[in-house]
Amino acid sequence: MAKPYISLRPEITRTHALTLMDWMEDERVTRYLSDASSVSRFIAQAVDRAQLPILTHLFNQGGRFFMAYDRNDIPVGFVRLVKSGTECEIVLVVGDHDNWGRGLGWSAIREGLKLAFLDMRAECVIAKIHPNNTRSVKGFESCGFLPKLRTPTLTHLAMTADRYLQLLREGAMTDSSRICVTEIDRARLLRLIEVEEEAQQVDLKHEIERAIVVEPQHVARDVVTMNSRVVLNLDDTQQEVTLVYPHDADDPSRKLSILSEVGTAILGYQEGDSIDWLVAERTRRICVEKVVYQPEAFGDLEL
Template sequence: MSKPFISLSPEITRANALDLMDWLEDESVVRYLSDSRDVSRFIGQVIDRVQLPVLTHLFNQGGRFFMACDRHDVPVGFVRLVKTGPDCEIVLVIGDRDNWGRRLGASALREGMKLAFFDMRAEKLVARIHADNARSLQAFVRCDFLLESETPTLKSFSMTSQRYLRFLRESAVDDPTGIYITEIDRARLRSVLEFEQGGAAVDLEHEIERAMLVDAQQVARNVVTMNSRARLLLDDEAVEVALVYPQDADASAGKLSVCSEIGTAILGYKEGDAIDWRIPDRTRRISIEKLLYQPEAAGDFHL
């Protein structure tokens, strides 16, 4: 069974709004959502009032709203993040009932956690879940949230930024698709992040923090490290790239910045790995067909 995959798209289209209305009119989907009627009514008013193909700005009032999409870019649910002071609250729903039981909720939660802590810089992420909502409770427990308080009808969970970093690193130990990074590369990339912003920087910081740390002289010869060259298959397109620092990037020469979507995606993976990765408008399948050069394997530790 392939690993569950969810990406969070910040663009909310008119078609997405119609999907949301369908989900929010399904009693089995909304029975544990306290404000579902208000949200459904709001969406209906937006659709009637605003004749625009993209409605993102309307959904981000008072928080940030994302469509949760599968590996084929089909919306299956949504995530909402609302930051108040140092804390952030998350609400997530898998609205497509055909996808229930596939652990997409936990995948969506992991993506929401990444945004809350690395993009919104929350100190704590909280969730309030109906006590009978077994699927949601299971997803939050699986992602290492702690139960803070409970009543007969509501359970409150939380995750601090420190606990989240620990969760990332501990999860990597048992992850067969985990990535590896050398101590030298991690130190240099952390310096790079001081000057980078945007979605690619968020993803890069996440990858650095979840990676297994290895000594440069002991890294496996099939791992993509900084300044490695590799032959990739991007969907059906074969390309040869070198993974470089931003100042060395040159698209015409095949030198791909680690701060680009594809550059961040391949960092730390091994020859033969294939991953799904969201770029701004779609998800791409990236296969690392052949590692052509790795500085550490060649003894070029100065690179």
């Protein structure tokens, strides 16, 4: 059975809005959603008043809104992040009840936490859940949230940035295989992240933080490190690429920047590993078939 997979995407279209309206009309979905009526009213007004095909700007008023897609690129829910000061509230809905119990909520929580902590720079993420909504309470607790406040009408659960990074480094925040990076690659990549403005750096920071860090001379020979040449299978299409820093990237030579979607995806994986990753706004299956050349294996530690 495939592991749960969710990608969060910021673009909201009129079609998405209509799907959201259908979800909000299902009492099983809205039963424990405290602001269900206001959300439904807002969506209806957005559809009626705005004639544009893209409604993203309307949904991002007062927070950041993301559609949640499954592995088959089908919308299954949404995540809303509302930051106030150093705290960020997360609101999560899996819209189609047929998808309940598949672990999609857990996956969506982890993706929301990645954005809240690594992109929005929150110091604490809060989830406010009706105490009778035991499925959601258990889902957030299984992701590492701890009780903060309980009232008859709401259970407040919290995750701090320090706790998030600890769980991430322990491998508790992902279903993916653990990855390895060398001490040298990690230091260089963290410096790169500090000066880069590209959105892809959020995913790269996430991968670096969750990676097992090893000395260059101790990394396994079949691990993808920086400047490795690798044979990939991307949705059943084979290609050979070299993973490089942005200033060395060159499409005709198949030199792939670490800040590209595929480049970030393959860092630290081994021969035989497969990864589901969002590439050009759709989910792709990436398989690492062979590490043809790895600098560390050849003693080329200065690359």
